[in-house]
Amino acid sequence: MSAAMVYVAAxxxxxxxxxxxxxxxxxxxxxxxxxxxxxxxxxxxAKLGYVLNFAGPVAAIVWLPVGVAIxxxxxxxxxxxxxxxxxxxxxxxxxxxxxGAALGQTCGNMLEVLVAAVLLRRLMQRGSxxxxxxxxxxxxxxxxxxxxxxxxxxxxxxxxxxxxKASSFFEVxxxxxxxxxxxxxxxxxxxxxxxxxxxxxxxxxxxxEGALLLAVVALLGEITAHSGEPLSYLIFPALIWAAVxxxxxxxxxxxxxxxxxxxxxxxxxxxxxxxxxxxxxxxSTQLFIAVAAVSSLCLAALVAEREAFARRxxxxxxxxxxxxxxxxxxxxRNLHDGAQQRLLALGVRLHLAxxxxxxxxxxxxxxxxxxxxxxxxxxxxxxxxxxxxHPTILTKLGLADAxxxxxxxxxxxVTVLExxxxxxxxxxxxxxxxxxxxxIANAIRHSEATSIQVRAISEAGTLRISVVDxxxxxxxxxxxxxxxGLRERVEAAGGTFTLTSRPGLxxxxxxxxxxx
Amino acid sequence: VTGPAVRVVIADDSPVFLEAAxxxxxxxxxxxxxxxxxxxxxxxxxxxxARPDLVLMDVRMPGLGGVGAARxxxxxxxxxxxxxxxxxxxxxxxxxxFPAMKKEALNARTLTDFWRTNGSR
Numbered sequence: 001m002s003a004a005m006v007y008v009a010a011x012x013x014x015x016x017x018x019x020x021x022x023x024x025x026x027x028x029x030x031x032x033x034x035x036x037x038x039x040x041x042x043x044x045x046a047k048l049g050y051v052l053n054f055a056g057p058v059a060a061i062v063w064l065p066v067g068v069a070i071x072x073x074x075x076x077x078x079x080x081x082x083x084x085x086x087x088x089x090x091x092x093x094x095x096x097x098x099x100g101a102a103l104g105q106t107c108g109n110m111l112e113v114l115v116a117a118v119l120l121r122r123l124m125q126r127g128s129x130x131x132x133x134x135x136x137x138x139x140x141x142x143x144x145x146x147x148x149x150x151x152x153x154x155x156x157x158x159x160x161x162x163x164x165k166a167s168s169f170f171e172v173x174x175x176x177x178x179x180x181x182x183x184x185x186x187x188x189x190x191x192x193x194x195x196x197x198x199x200x201x202x203x204x205x206x207x208x209e210g211a212l213l214l215a216v217v218a219l220l221g222e223i224t225a226h227s228g229e230p231l232s233y234l235i236f237p238a239l240i241w242a243a244v245x246x247x248x249x250x251x252x253x254x255x256x257x258x259x260x261x262x263x264x265x266x267x268x269x270x271x272x273x274x275x276x277x278x279x280x281x282x283x284s285t286q287l288f289i290a291v292a293a294v295s296s297l298c299l300a301a302l303v304a305e306r307e308a309f310a311r312r313x314x315x316x317x318x319x320x321x322x323x324x325x326x327x328x329x330x331x332x333r334n335l336h337d338g339a340q341q342r343l344l345a346l347g348v349r350l351h352l353a354x355x356x357x358x359x360x361x362x363x364x365x366x367x368x369x370x371x372x373x374x375x376x377x378x379x380x381x382x383x384x385x386x387x388x389x390h391p392t393i394l395t396k397l398g399l400a401d402a403x404x405x406x407x408x409x410x411x412x413x414v415t416v417l418e419x420x421x422x423x424x425x426x427x428x429x430x431x432x433x434x435x436x437x438x439x440i441a442n443a444i445r446h447s448e449a450t451s452i453q454v455r456a457i458s459e460a461g462t463l464r465i466s467v468v469d470x471x472x473x474x475x476x477x478x479x480x481x482x483x484x485g486l487r488e489r490v491e492a493a494g495g496t497f498t499l500t501s502r503p504g505l506x507x508x509x510x511x512x513x514x515x516x
Numbered sequence: 517v518t519g520p521a522v523r524v525v526i527a528d529d530s531p532v533f534l535e536a537a538x539x540x541x542x543x544x545x546x547x548x549x550x551x552x553x554x555x556x557x558x559x560x561x562x563x564x565x566a567r568p569d570l571v572l573m574d575v576r577m578p579g580l581g582g583v584g585a586a587r588x589x590x591x592x593x594x595x596x597x598x599x600x601x602x603x604x605x606x607x608x609x610x611x612x613x614f615p616a617m618k619k620e621a622l623n624a625r626t627l628t629d630f631w632r633t634n635g636s637r
Contacts, residue, residue, distance in 0.1 A: 341532050344619040345530075345619050346623050348536040351540075352540055352623065355543070383604065
């Protein structure tokens with residue numbers, strides 16, 4: 001056998017083995033349990049559909065079983081399909097339909113669920129479709145296409161059986177499609193949003209807000225149902241609240257609650273969608289459901305997109321500052337090891353030359369001494385420059401000693417009130433150091449202060465740093481100013497920056513920085 | 517300075533400064549250069565071989581560093597005087613146990629003065 005043939009045989013074997021494992025895995029108990037669960041929920045929701053259904057077997061406003069089935073198959077796997085089949089066969093109303101028509105209808109329902117679930121599963125491989133407008137659009141398309149299958153197959157089988165007249169075929173198909181689409185539109189996003197179900201309770205405040213939101217939805221639903229006025233739009237502020245504050249979970253839950261109330265009201269001949277003509281009532285309610293669900297989903301997706309953008313933006317900003325910091329470090333090292341050493345050596349040689357210039361004309365040692373003095377100044381300037389680019393002092397001495405050194409250099413007396421004794425992580429230390437340097441420099445330049453107080457406290461995962469002066473208190477931050485740059489650095493390190501400056505009351509620059 | 521010349525080792529990772537320092541030491545009467553090193557590790561090895569009286573040690577060097585090398589030399593040869601050469605205006609805290617000398621101030625007079633103050637003889 002050639003190598004290629006061996007390979008092909010091995011691959012075939014592997015495929016057979018993986019198929020066998022899959023079949024075996026599919027037959028395990030959890031799978032059976034889920035199929036049973038699907039049968040139960042499907043059957044229950046179908047019965048609920050019949051209760052909320054006032055116009056014969058085909059005119060449900062919201063056909064929930066289709067939502068249940070698509071949600072199960074798209075989230076938990078296509079292998080659960082027997083649950084849909086069994087549930088649908090159990091739910092069929094055989095007293096009202098010839099068996100052939102009922103079976104045809106079941107085939108349509110089955111096909112509908114499979115088409116939608118296959119499309120959705122492909123979509124969900126790229127993450128939740130609810131997190132982007134494009135995802136929501138694709139999900140709506142998948143649901144629309146899937147439900148269209150049933151809306152064609154179902155009425156055709158009913159027409160063939162003579163249950164539906166050919167003349168009313170299109171009307172039946174349209175109501176069928178809208179009913180199925182609405183059922184899927186309410187339940188599938190709800191299931192996707194809550195899957196997997198969060199294991200931890202949200203904070204108390206969120207719980208309270210969520211409860212308040214549901215209460216408002218219920219209240220507005222009640223008002224809409226009983227006011228006698230066409231107040232169908234009244235619910236929208238609550239739906240917007242849900243989408244903006246609670247994202248996809250809030251939006252889908254609030255829509256489900258609003259839809260429940262609207263359908264309940266319509267089927268009890270109440271509310272803004274109760275008209276004399278039943279088909280008019282059904283269509284208005286369906287339209288309301290579609291508009292409410294689609295706009296809530298889009299809004300929640302926009303909120304999610306904005307949050308994702310803000311997160312990415314924050315990350316890239318931190319990354320940029322990190323790169324800048326490393327670059328500063330590199331420049332400082334190069335200055336120190338290159339130009340600075342060369343200048344120092346030059347100074348030493350100048351002095352050597354002056355020492356050796358015995359017997360030369362007077363101007364020679366004088367000029368050399370002058371050159372050496374100039375050189376010492378140049379070296380000092382270079383030191384200032386490299387200290388500005390990266391605090392070598394900080395890496396060498398740690399925050400406390402670095403702050404003490406800066407304080408000692410200040411021309412306005414600086415009182416150091418408190419300093420951390422231990423070393424903190426590098427980022428927090430560097431930012432705290434820059435804040436101190438910038439704060440003191442700012443006070444010296446602009447504040448006319450007579451004293452400055454510096455305090456750095458490290459406690460419970462944070463480093464608090466503040467520079468307080470007793471000057472004229474007219475500091476402002478703006479883009480391009482030292483203080484604006486300071487805020488950038490503090491926030492990029494995940495901290496909070498505050499500047500308090502009031503005329504006559506001095507200036508306080510403070511930051512709270514997270515430490516590891 | 518009378519008597520035998522002071523034996524000097526210079527350690528600095530910057531070749532430019534090292535050359536200048538070698539010239540200063542060679543040109544200063546009463547001092548004799550016995551070796552140079554480009555790292556702390558090399559300085560420790562050299563000090564053990566060359567038995568210097570004085571080591572001029574750059575504070576900032578990769579690896580062991582000036583301070584680490586100074587400690588190692590002093591613990592093996594307590595009689596050796598180590599002077600820390602500093603290029604920065606601040607000296608790291610752990611270097612403060614050693615006498616320091618600014619790099620730009622290294623010349624015949626300061627070297628002689630330094631030895632008069634810190635030298636063992």
